[in-house]
Amino acid sequence: MRRASPARRSIAALVLVCAIVAGTAPACLAAERKLLILVVDKVTWHDLLADDLRAPTLRRLAEEGAPGMMCVRAARGFRGEYATLGAGSRAASRLDPVSRTSVEADAFQATERVNHATAAREFELRTGWTVGGNAIAHLGIGELIRQNEEALYPLQLGLLGATLRRAGIRVACVGNADTAGTRHREAVAIAMDEQGLVPLGDVSSGLLRPAWDSAYGLTFDLARVAEAVRRLSRSADVIVLDPGETTRVDESAEFMTPAAAAVARRRAIEKTDRLLSAVLPALPRGQWSVLVITPSLRPPEREEAFAALAPVIWYPAGSASDLLTSPSTRRPGIVVNTDIAPSALSYFGLPVPKEMVGRPLGREKTQGRALERLRADLARQDALDRVRSLLSRGVPVLGAIALWLSALLMLIGEGVPGGLRTIARGLLVLVLSAPAAMLLVALRALEPTSIIGAVVGLSFVIAFLGGWLTRWRSGYGPVAMLAVGLLVYDVFRGQQMLYWSALSYSPAAGARFYGIGNEYAGVLLGAALIAAAWVLPPRERSSGAGRAFVGLVLLGLALVLGLPSCGANLGMSLSLAVAAAVFCLYLWRQRVGWPEVVGGAVAAVILIAAAMALDYSRHGPETSHIGRWIVAVQQEGWQAAFAVAVRKLSMNLMLLRASVWTDAAVAGLAVFGVALAARPAHMLALLRERDWLTPAIISGVVGAAAACLLNDSGIVAASIALIYLAGSLAYVALEERYDQG
Numbered sequence: 001m002r003r004a005s006p007a008r009r010s011i012a013a014l015v016l017v018c019a020i021v022a023g024t025a026p027a028c029l030a031a032e033r034k035l036l037i038l039v040v041d042k043v044t045w046h047d048l049l050a051d052d053l054r055a056p057t058l059r060r061l062a063e064e065g066a067p068g069m070m071c072v073r074a075a076r077g078f079r080g081e082y083a084t085l086g087a088g089s090r091a092a093s094r095l096d097p098v099s100r101t102s103v104e105a106d107a108f109q110a111t112e113r114v115n116h117a118t119a120a121r122e123f124e125l126r127t128g129w130t131v132g133g134n135a136i137a138h139l140g141i142g143e144l145i146r147q148n149e150e151a152l153y154p155l156q157l158g159l160l161g162a163t164l165r166r167a168g169i170r171v172a173c174v175g176n177a178d179t180a181g182t183r184h185r186e187a188v189a190i191a192m193d194e195q196g197l198v199p200l201g202d203v204s205s206g207l208l209r210p211a212w213d214s215a216y217g218l219t220f221d222l223a224r225v226a227e228a229v230r231r232l233s234r235s236a237d238v239i240v241l242d243p244g245e246t247t248r249v250d251e252s253a254e255f256m257t258p259a260a261a262a263v264a265r266r267r268a269i270e271k272t273d274r275l276l277s278a279v280l281p282a283l284p285r286g287q288w289s290v291l292v293i294t295p296s297l298r299p300p301e302r303e304e305a306f307a308a309l310a311p312v313i314w315y316p317a318g319s320a321s322d323l324l325t326s327p328s329t330r331r332p333g334i335v336v337n338t339d340i341a342p343s344a345l346s347y348f349g350l351p352v353p354k355e356m357v358g359r360p361l362g363r364e365k366t367q368g369r370a371l372e373r374l375r376a377d378l379a380r381q382d383a384l385d386r387v388r389s390l391l392s393r394g395v396p397v398l399g400a401i402a403l404w405l406s407a408l409l410m411l412i413g414e415g416v417p418g419g420l421r422t423i424a425r426g427l428l429v430l431v432l433s434a435p436a437a438m439l440l441v442a443l444r445a446l447e448p449t450s451i452i453g454a455v456v457g458l459s460f461v462i463a464f465l466g467g468w469l470t471r472w473r474s475g476y477g478p479v480a481m482l483a484v485g486l487l488v489y490d491v492f493r494g495q496q497m498l499y500w501s502a503l504s505y506s507p508a509a510g511a512r513f514y515g516i517g518n519e520y521a522g523v524l525l526g527a528a529l530i531a532a533a534w535v536l537p538p539r540e541r542s543s544g545a546g547r548a549f550v551g552l553v554l555l556g557l558a559l560v561l562g563l564p565s566c567g568a569n570l571g572m573s574l575s576l577a578v579a580a581a582v583f584c585l586y587l588w589r590q591r592v593g594w595p596e597v598v599g600g601a602v603a604a605v606i607l608i609a610a611a612m613a614l615d616y617s618r619h620g621p622e623t624s625h626i627g628r629w630i631v632a633v634q635q636e637g638w639q640a641a642f643a644v645a646v647r648k649l650s651m652n653l654m655l656l657r658a659s660v661w662t663d664a665a666v667a668g669l670a671v672f673g674v675a676l677a678a679r680p681a682h683m684l685a686l687l688r689e690r691d692w693l694t695p696a697i698i699s700g701v702v703g704a705a706a707a708c709l710l711n712d713s714g715i716v717a718a719s720i721a722l723i724y725l726a727g728s729l730a731y732v733a734l735e736e737r738y739d740q741g
Contacts, residue, residue: 033348034233034288036279039175039187039242040272042250042298043265044307045069045378049371053266055273057280058313061290065315066363067374068324069381071336072296072310073510080104081295081337082189083144088341088356089155092147093189103147106140107188107196109204114139127195134197136173138188141196154355160341161193164238167350172200172236174228176207177244179251180217186295187242200236202228215256215264216248222275230282238344241279243272250298258301265298289347290315293340308385308508309334309378314343314361322363323370329513331499332364333374336510376445384502386448391455391502392519395434396664399723402427403667406730407674410683421734426463428727429475433462435503435523435720436483439490442500451502473735474690476728477534480527487524488557491516491566511713515568516561518707522717525576525703526724528557529583533696533728538689539590547587554580571710572717579703586695661719668722671730672701683733693728700725 040058048058074080074090079102083091093102108119110131115122120131123139131137138144144157156162164171173191177184191198207228211219220243232239245268253261280290294310312335314324323333326343338358345352346360366373406424409416437458441451462482467475490497498504498520505517516524532550536542558580560566562573581603585592675683687694704718704725711717 032287034236034283035238035344035347036229036283036288036290037190037238037240037344038272038276038290038292039190039240039295040269040292040311041177041186041242041244041247041295043246043269043294043311044297044300045309045311045374046307047265047269048311049375049378050266054270057273057277058269058292061292061315062313062371063320063369065290065313066322066324066361067371068312068314068333068335068361069309069374069378069507070294070312070339071329071334071507071510071513072294073337078147079296080148082186083148083157084337085293085295085340086160086190086192087155087157088159088338088353088358089151089153090338090357091144091155091157092151093144094147101182101184102186103140103143104186104189105182105184106143107136107138107185107192107203109202110135110137112204123196129195129197131197134199135201136188136192136198136203138192138196138198141192144189144196153357156194156353156355158189158192158194158196159353159355160344161191161198163345163350163353164348165193165199167348169237169348169350170199170235171238171240172232173198173203173240173242174201174207174225174232175240175242175244176203176205176220177242177247178205178208178218179248182251184244184247184251186247187240190295191238191240200232201239202232214248214252215260216252218248219271220244220275222271222278225275226278229279233283233288237348243275245269245271253298261301285316291340291344293337295337307378307382308506309381310337312340314363320369320371321365321367323366323373324361325364326361327359328357329507331507331513332366333370333377334507334513335361336513380445380500381507383446383448383451384500385506385508387451388502388506391438391452393660395431395503395723396661396719398427398434399431399720399727400660400663400667402431403664403671403723403726403730406727406734407667407670410671410674410680410730410733411678413678413680414682416734418736421736425472425475425731425734426467428731429463429466429479430459432476432479432483432527432724432727433459433466435520435527436462436479436486438501438503439483439486439497441502442497445500455502474534474731476530476724476731480530480534480724480728483523483527484531484557487516487520488560491560515564515566516572518569518572518711518713518717519720521561521567521569521572521576522704522707522720523724524557524561525572525579525707525717526700526721528554528576529579529696529700529703530693530724530728532583533690533692536692539691551580551584551587554583571712571714572707574710575703575707575714575717578706579699582702583695583699586692586699592695659715661716665715665719665722668719668726671726672697675729675733680733682735686732686735690732693732697725697729 072081074084074092078092078094080091080093082104083093093104095102108114110118110120112119119137119139123131123137126139126142148155148157161171171191173188175187185203188198188203207220207224208218209221211217225243229239229241246265249264249268256264292313297308297310300307312324324335325332326335326339328336328339336358339361342352342356342358343361402424406428409421409424434455437455440458441454446454462479466478469478486497498516503519505512507513532554536550555577558573558577561576562570567573585596700721704721707717708714
């Protein structure tokens with residue numbers, strides 16, 4: 001047998017060493033790093049930043065680490081915030097109607113007595129699994145699994161604890177948030193594995209003592225809890241610590257006056273801070289990091305500013321100028337609760353399972369001190385969310401009123417007084433001006449009343465300028481052009497107007513954090529087509545090059561709307577692509593049949609989908625939800641696509657029944673119905689004169705229908721697009737010039 005040369009043996013040895021190093025790198029990283037997750041539930045940044053709060057340790061962590069605001073949404077309509085943190089995907093946990101607690105709280109020390117037996121024995125009876133050498137058992141794991149069986153997205157309860165366990169990283173849970181009458185061990189749902197077990201820790205009632213000076217009867221024993229953490233720090237790599245004091249205050253707050261509840265909450269935070277200051281010296285700073293989280297928020301008091309984003313602090317995570325962020329939000333200072341589990345795994349150098357929809361936290365430099373920037377953003381978010389509902393609902397409500405009034409006047413016909421026509425037309429163009437006005441107002445931080453005044457004032461100014469520039473014949477045109485221009489400008493300039501607009505998505509809702517939401521995507525769909533019809537000269541005077549340019553611009557807008565680095569809205573990108581394709585057919589043919597419409601729509605969808613695929617191939621699955629959806633289809637087959645379709649359909653059906661946008665859509669369809677049924681002679685004459693308006697309206701209606709099919713809240717986008725389309729038609733139909741001829 002021929003022996004290998006010394007050179008080859010050296011190369012083989014080197015490869016072997018590299019393989020061993022690569023395989024042991026995560027284990028070495030895990031051995032060097034440890035993590036304390038401190039739970040401070042039912043508080044807000046307003047509580048932690050209050051001037052009269054004495055919590056120097058928490059304040060130091062926020063000032064020297066990386067603070068942020070966290071969206072704490074769980075599965076729609078349910079609790080489950082703790083289970084969500086442990087799963088890295090939104091989980092549900094229904095409230096018990098009698099005890100008013102969720103099954104998340106049903107955890108015990110394995111040796112505690114439950115139903116005349118040990119918790120370990122009760123766990124075996126409920127699950128068929130043995131506790132073994134684990135310290136803590138979650139007796140509600142079976143019920144949690146049942147409550148989440150029908151989730152329409154990847155979800156595995158306890159995935160954080162299970163992944164850490166498989167990697168040899170030991171997890172502990174310490175703390176008890178019980179009150180005199182209610183059990184609160186929810187923190188176990190963060191640390192448990194898929195069987196509801198935690199290897200180490202203490203969540204027993206032995207950590208508590210009577211609190212005769214409080215409204216909730218119990219408090220944690222600082223010395224015992226601190227000693228438990230110090231003892232476990234010698235054997236555990238991750239410790240989830242929940243003193244529970246702020247949870248106890250929240251449960252009792254409804255029986256207190258607002259002032260008394262505020263005092264009790266402040267004392268609870270200060271006591272938690274004292275525990276933290278007692279624990280941290282036993283945790284070497286070079287080895288231990290601290291993650292402070294608020295799993296769920298307390299209800300705001302009546303006199304308080306709106307507060308719907310929870311505090312989160314990572315220490316140490318950088319310098320005092322770092323704000324937390326993540327690929328889930330792409331916003332400095334804002335993360336989501338599904339990011340916590342992936343962040344913990346990434347901290348230990350472990351891969352993130354595909355079932356986790358969140359992404360590891362990152363940090364972003366900001367000018368000045370991060371905590372001051374966060375304070376300013378929080379104040380601005382408060383001011384905006386105080387008026388967001390009023391202004392965002394005002395558009396569909398005012399739009400429905402204007403469209404119904406216009407439909408009625410169109411139905412009456414020539415007998416309508418000129419003054420009433422003028423009022424209706426002014427109201428129409430005022431509604432069309434509101435989205436652009438809200439974008440412009442978002443350029444500066446304002447007080448709530450100033451936001452309302454500025455939006456109303458700017459809407460009147462834009463509406464007046466639109467009418468004046470066109471001699472009151474096509475006031476909808478400049479208004480639509482301005483909305484498109486502002487959206488395109490903002491997408492490429494950081495999306496600050498979109499982020500702070502009252503018509504745009506709210507970070508607290510957790511539905512969208514970046515790109516163009518369905519509200520402004522609907523604006524872009526309707527306004528782009530109306531603007532195209534306005535700028536194009538009549539067919540007999542328009543050049544082929546001009547028509548081709550307009551068509552390319554519309555398709556380009558569809559691409560911008562869908563690219564993950566721009567609009568990041570795939571459904572609305574395809575909807576606009578369909579509408580643009582139909583309009584392009586009209587650019588070259590006066591009459592278009594249904595086969596051509598379908599063919600053009602399919603071609604546009606293929607074109608935009610190809611562009612998305614190219615972007616995905618260049619940037620990978622981390623670019624947006626689009627990339628992650630593609631990965632899901634690759635891994636799970638078309639079942640993942642079917643699940644997305646079912647989710648979108650169920651959401652649209654819910655919104656159709658409950659959303660005020662449905663009223664605006666029905667009003668828009670009423671305008672079209674009256675126009676088709678009555679066919680006023682003066683309206684037809686004006687449409688023949690403005691021969692691109694009819695194709696734009698037809699194309700827009702096709703695009704709005706596509707939006708309903710392709711988006712989980714497509715009725716919102718379709719409705720606001722119809723406001724632009726039907727509003728422009730009604731504006732033309734109510735023009736007085738032909739009545740006076």
